[in-house]
Amino acid sequence: MEQPRITVDGVSFGYGGPPVIEALSLEARRGEFLAVLGPNGCGKSTLLKVIAGLNRPSAGRVLAGGEDVSALSRRMLARRIAVLTQAGSPPPNMSVHEMIAMGRYSHQSLLSRRSREDEAAVARAVRDMQVEELLGKRVGALSGGQLQRCRMAMVLAQGSETLLLDEPTTYLDLKHQFGILDCARRQARAGRTVIAVLHDFTQASLYADRVAMLSRGRLAGLGTPEEVLTEEMIAAVFGVRTRAARAHGAVFHVPLGAAAP
């Protein structure tokens, strides 16, 4: 069997205090869209940061393409894993083209100029996110949806085989949410591995091949959306009553209210 792109192997992590993630294991494969779900503070973003090598696990290890993430330099790691962070706010006076081109940083040395390969990767990312007409603008002049698409293009330009997306749809209107998710799925179908923190059950079941449900830093469920996103699981993890309905080949969850304690 093919080696997993990303292996999280018995990982624990805490910010100095009690563990935010405990003994967590999962794998993500080539061509897979894995959604990470869970209530606020369950450790979703922390898990993404551990995979990205920003947080060093206190126990266990993370492998990217079979190599321990903590043994790779930042540059080598960036060539394997690209991350759309939640916080990133590029400076308003940077041009969109400058920002997207920066996605190639890990492929350039201190003295080298932009290579033809860099140009091609940037052009491809720009086409993928359909931001051609924004290239000449300043970042500060973009709307929230435009900015997120441009940031996504920057991350795609990195050309890494794994994409980590931390709440990529937050603050976007519905159309742009689907735009980002469509792009993420295209990337997965093209052979990349996508791990995305999402909030919406329906979007997760529409787009994800598998869902990892986190609860208080532990894995509460891992499997296809149908296996994991059950009324019982959602009630247990989120404390919310829902009714699942099947339509268009996907499972929709209608929230009904807080679950009985």
Place this chain on the structure above:
Amino acid sequence: MTIAGPLLIAALLAVSVLHLASGAMPVPPGEVIAALFSYDSGNFSHVIVVKQRLTRLAVALYCGGALAVSGLLMQRVFRNGLVSPSTLGVNSGATAFVVLSVFFLGASGGALFLPALAGALLALALTFATAGLLRGQGDPRLNLVLAGSMVGVLFSSATTLVLSFDPDRFENVISWLIGDIGNFDYRELRLMAPLGAVAMAAALAVCRAIDLLALGDEQAAVMGGHVRLIAGSALGVALILSVSAVVVVGPIGFVGLILPHATRLIAGEFGRGPLLFCAGGGALAVTAADLAARTMAAPKVLNVGSVMGLAGGAAFLVLVLATARRVAR
């Protein structure tokens, strides 16, 4: 950088020729060019232009460029438009340690670079420690500059104290202290310029990495940037540049503060262009200030530090007010 670059180069050339031409004995520009390209050691005005004014011009160009780039790097690393070698206390720290090592160790010339660098580092550390005490109160960017000015005053007082012990011994030091370009400064310049050239090359090399930091520490890290290494080396380069300038000409304030702002307005912020533009702009500013210092009250010669201080102090006030307004809004 479209037309701004060529314009800057033209302005630099013009001011340089003017700088060489004017002084106690005016030399016509044509004669200046002749002195440069067909030097005649028997011609008195040629001797003045080359032996006296050219060395002075080189000092002004170098120190202006070095201080401006130093300020630009600091402002970009700290993402704070109010920091500079002078407002962080770096120049005062370097100055105090120079005076101390002249007094206690009898050091001189290029050997002063190491104590100056040590003083700059100490001042920077003190500034950050002091700003740390103010954490959680007010705007952190203003706090940093407030801490820097307190540390600056501290070191300036130490300097004055040491000078008062034995004023006679410090006759040479005094003109250096007020930022005067002396006739023999080129001797230090000869030692510092290669160092500055290496630092400038390093600044150009880390330019792209510094641009990456602008995306935020986390995004920069996942895109392949070693954030602490980038910030540390940029800051190291900035310190070497400003200290080398201080050793040559003394603490000239405000070049490192104002020029980065002018650069941002004219040449933008990202890529290597703005760095080069800032170097040229700093060189232009200090050369023009020195030209003004030597001609405004002729035949009396003022010193470039005071001219720069007066002009730059006013600009600093405007910057602080603008920042405070933005914070208040």
